[in-house]
Amino acid sequence: MQRIAIAERSDWRETATSLGFRFHTIAGEPYWVEDAYYAFSLRQIEDDLEDPTTELHEMAMGLVGEIVQSETLMDQLAVPADYRDWIAESWRRGEPHLYGRMDLAYDGRGPAKLFELNYDTPTALYEAAFFQWVWLEQQKQRGQLPDAADQYNLIQDLLVETFATIAPDLPKPLYFSAVRDSLEDQGTVTYLRDCAQQAGIDTRSIAIEDIGLSADSRFTDLDDFVIGALFKLYPLEFLFAERFGPALPRSGIRLIEPPWKTLLSNKGILPLLWQRHKGHPNLLEAYFETATSGALEPGWVRKPMYSREGANITLILPDGSQHVASGPYDDSPWIRQALHPLPCYDGNYAVVGSWVVADRAAGIGIREDTTLITRDTSRFVPHVILD
């Protein structure tokens, strides 16, 4: 694994515009960066990233059936009591899921280490599945990369295939929803909607804020049509806590990701995985914080169970120096995870986002940050496989 400098495509901004990539620059700061790329060998991709992704996913899926039958585990994960039956029922009915992203620390040598599962509202999808694919093709055509250069990226194929597989079981049409004013989230749901259209599915879009509720507890669109199936790029725990939340279980709505997916998006899954697979090479030691846990020690990280974008994470390096990412997610219990610093390339800390579509490892996207904690200010950098 190397970070290699390369000339930008002089016309990449125009290309981005024509391909619907509107959030390549966020608040004036670059988000898509292509003056460098990460190079892997095929062996690194297959043995160190693809296979562990499959295995970690199976280990995580293996926990869901156990959690939904255990009030103790539901308590530990701070799942709101009013929604437990609904979550469990969605699992028992086998409601299909679409996708997830696990964040891995990997430096090309030792085993990749699981930081967390983003299994409810993962983003950085379009840039991984589509725009970095286009980048590779164009850079090969222009002679900047060798003909043999490849990429680990079956994400779009598997998304379209999965939509086609799960569609017959879903009410029609399928609505796609995100917060109205987030350019990034809107871009991600538009891309997913595009993939669904490619699978022949009838789709609509609606902003999260525009969803209505009828007197008989059904969710409606702006024309009062009942929303039977909803892809929501919005945290399920937010929906639970908001005014319409209590209507969810009786509304009959089908969600993607399904309710049970919130159990895996919860960082409480990390200590549970460690308890059941202690010493697994791809896991970091983790435990639930309790009243008797004491102060955070050097070499440990403290994360809220429910959080996004690296917010509210504290880590203490072995030398005692502390790094803190502030944020709004201070209203849930905490877990602690053994520190495993991200590898640093030219002053950039890189995290590998490894995608799982349905239940298959599908490809990767790499984000860099200037600090050890990958936040929403991180940048997306493409990758290639060079043997």
Added chain:
Amino acid sequence: MKRSPSVRLLLMGTVPVLLTACEAQDEAVLYKDVAECVAGARLTEDQCKAAFDNAKNEHQRVAPRYTSQADCETDFGAGKCQSISQGAGAGMQFIPLMAAYALGYYAGRPNYYQSQPLYYSYTSFGSSGGYVNSGGNQISRSTGTAMVSRSAMETPTRAVTMSRSGFGSSASAKGGWGGSTSG
């Protein structure tokens, strides 16, 4: 190769290529009116009438709506549209006349028939014309028996909305993180 042989965009970009999901087809029967239904001898007169009444009742609620009579008649033919009033301040809207009704046999629910109104659209079936339902799904070129995809026979359901903006408040409460609540 470890990547997709091709990628496509329909909404975000160009290249309009469609992979079609394989979907089960069910038998449906289309009748212009109760007399044609009775002549078909599949259902009793009472069943034919009940199914027709159900479709007729649904018609005003679910028919495709137009704000201009000309647009409606372009799709459904001259003199084949009626005006409806949407209540105070909402102005006039136009819907096509009900041209037939369809009975779809529900898989897994023997003896249960669901009827829905159909409209004869001149712009459907590649402009050769045929029956469409309220969702705009093409059902069949002519009355009689047809094979129809299950989703096409599902009518959209409406319910009176009492309230909106019950979701999204956490986004503003926890905002300032790039406006994004996902990640």
